Amino acid sequence: HFAFEWRDAFSVDVAALDSQYKNLFQLINRLYQFSGDYSSVAGMLDTIFDTMKQHFTYEENLMNQYGYTYLEQQKQEHQIMLEEILKFKRDLTENKQPNLLDFLTSLKERLIMHTLIEDKKYRSFFREKGVS
Numbered sequence: 001h002f003a004f005e006w007r008d009a010f011s012v013d014v015a016a017l018d019s020q021y022k023n024l025f026q027l028i029n030r031l032y033q034f035s036g037d038y039s040s041v042a043g044m045l046d047t048i049f050d051t052m053k054q055h056f057t058y059e060e061n062l063m064n065q066y067g068y069t070y071l072e073q074q075k076q077e078h079q080i081m082l083e084e085i086l087k088f089k090r091d092l093t094e095n096k097q098p099n100l101l102d103f104l105t106s107l108k109e110r111l112i113m114h115t116l117i118e119d120k121k122y123r124s125f126f127r128e129k130g131v132s
Contacts, residue, residue, distance in 0.1 A: 004029050004108050010115045012123050014062070014131055020055040021115065027051055028111075032104055038092060041100060045089045053082060059119075066129045068122055077114055081107070 006022045027048045034040040056078040063071045084107065091098040126132075 004032075004104075010112070012115070012119045012126070014126055017055070017059060017062075017119075020051075020058065024048070024051055024055060024111070028104060028108060032100075042089060042092055045085060045092070049082065049085045049089075052085070056082070062126075062131065063122065066126065066131065068125060070118070070121060074118060077118055081110055081114070084110070 004025050006025050010021060011018050012021075027044065031041065031044040031048060034044055056075075060071065060075060060078070062068075063074060068074075084103075088098055088103045
């Protein structure tokens, strides 16, 4: 069973960012439900890519605005995740029969690790700056 549920442990204590992450988790769960229908998968991948890109842009702009030290590291992580989605979609459209469950599991793990490790680094930083 594939479940990608938001937990309070993932919170970065910035309401807008938490809300965006919750939405991403829901979209990834929805994509899993489409696993047999590749045309729906391609459309959902576009939605997830766009949503993730918007979230990363918002997050990076916030970091830039407040002078967050690890901004470049965050940008690199973000780019890797976005490229993974594009690669999977390319494989899908080229009929390479990529494994959706493997992809989703990898994306889920990367996103969780990113949230728990990289994003937690800015939690206290933003709190000190009064960002909530």
